[in-house]
Amino acid sequence: MPELPEVETIRRGLEKLIIGKAVAKITIFEKKSFIGDKKMLGNQKITALARRGKALIIGFGGGVNLLVHLRMTGQLVYVGAKRWGGGHPTDDFLNDLPSKHTRVMVEFDDGSHLYFNDQRKFGFIKVLLDKEIENDSFIKRLGADALGEDFGWQDLKRQLATHQKSKIKAALLDQTVVAGVGNIYADESLFFASVHPERLAGSLSDYEIEKIWRGVRETMRQSIKSGGSSLKNYVKADGKRGDYLDLFAKVFHKEGSNCPRCQTKIIKIKVCGRGTHLCPNCQKLVIDDKSRSGTRNGGV
DNA sequence: CTAGGATCCTGTCAGC
DNA sequence: TGCTGACAGGATCCTA
Numbered sequence: 001m002p003e004l005p006e007v008e009t010i011r012r013g014l015e016k017l018i019i020g021k022a023v024a025k026i027t028i029f030e031k032k033s034f035i036g037d038k039k040m041l042g043n044q045k046i047t048a049l050a051r052r053g054k055a056l057i058i059g060f061g062g063g064v065n066l067l068v069h070l071r072m073t074g075q076l077v078y079v080g081a082k083r084w085g086g087g088h089p090t091d092d093f094l095n096d097l098p099s100k101h102t103r104v105m106v107e108f109d110d111g112s113h114l115y116f117n118d119q120r121k122f123g124f125i126k127v128l129l130d131k132e133i134e135n136d137s138f139i140k141r142l143g144a145d146a147l148g149e150d151f152g153w154q155d156l157k158r159q160l161a162t163h164q165k166s167k168i169k170a171a172l173l174d175q176t177v178v179a180g181v182g183n184i185y186a187d188e189s190l191f192f193a194s195v196h197p198e199r200l201a202g203s204l205s206d207y208e209i210e211k212i213w214r215g216v217r218e219t220m221r222q223s224i225k226s227g228g229s230s231l232k233n234y235v236k237a238d239g240k241r242g243d244y245l246d247l248f249a250k251v252f253h254k255e256g257s258n259c260p261r262c263q264t265k266i267i268k269i270k271v272c273g274r275g276t277h278l279c280p281n282c283q284k285l286v287i288d289d290k291s292r293s294g295t296r297n298g299g300v
Numbered sequence: 301c302t303a304g305g306a307t308c309c310t311g312t313c314a315g316c
Numbered sequence: 317t318g319c320t321g322a323c324a325g326g327a328t329c330c331t332a
Contacts, residue, residue, distance in 0.1 A: 069326085072309090119310055122308065311324090315319105316318105
């Protein structure tokens with residue numbers, strides 16, 4: 001679940017809470033969730049929190065790092081004088097910890113704790129030396145960061161040129177094309193740009209690519225601004241469990257409700273195996289290649 | 301090389 | 317209520 005804005009929200013939240021703390025003890029409840037030797041973290045102080053795409057990197061003095069990837073259902077919860085959490089929104093934001101989903105527990109020298117909870121065990125924490133980061137199998141393949149200053153719309157265009165036959169949604173989800181976009185922001189960006197997710201990358205005009213690029217940046221910025229998926233946004237004023245998507249999403253999980261631009265009902269379809277939300281009026285599927293006969297969908 | 305499908309794992313929800 | 321199957325916001329591995 002957690003995509004770039006959620007991980008950035010976590011990075012900013014934890015930055016205020018754990019910088020300067022030293023590790024007293026690490027408890028691993030699920031072996032596959034922790035890669036590397038935990039002894040390397042002994043008595044090391046946290047000096048920095050960085051993010052690469054959807055990965056969080058906790059930097060320690062002495063050149064050691066913890067790379068955290070939350071994948072679908074990971075979350076981080078800090079419990080000290082304050083309680084703070086971010087990532088996949090579940091009741092573990094509120095429950096006593098460790099819970100049955102806690103895979104790794106870090107105890108700091110001041111007695112506070114950081115919990116890595118992950119229902120589906122797809123996420124992981126990995127020990128990496130400074131010099132190993134750029135060579136890491138995940139990190140080294142990442143494209144430009146979706147919110148990076150070095151990622152302009154022409155960069156997206158250049159990347160899409162090598163995936164001409166991919167559906168645009170599949171291309172956006174490819175972390176080598178651009179780092180940080182997942183299912184939510186792919187759908188939101190394509191809605192922003194009024195582009196159907198099944199359009200082939202090679203069929204897009206510069207104008208459309210520029211709009212998709214702008215959609216990625218704007219929807220992500222807005223999500224971060226609203227506090228992303230965090231404990232803060234989890235419990236609503238009325239006490240009910242909340243969906244942080246309400247704060248910025250126009251189409252994601254909004255099937256059946258009205259398009260904010262044209263009032264047409266938002267639909268949900270399946271594209272490249274993923275649930276995909278769109279407005280069938282704003283985002284029409286046009287013919288990709290004039291030399292081929294195709295089915296016109298929705299007219300012009 | 302790219303594109304598409306299966307797969308890792310658990311929890312939840314719709315339908316019977 | 318209980319069972320079953322589909323599905324879930326990610327990335328990788330395998331095949332063509």
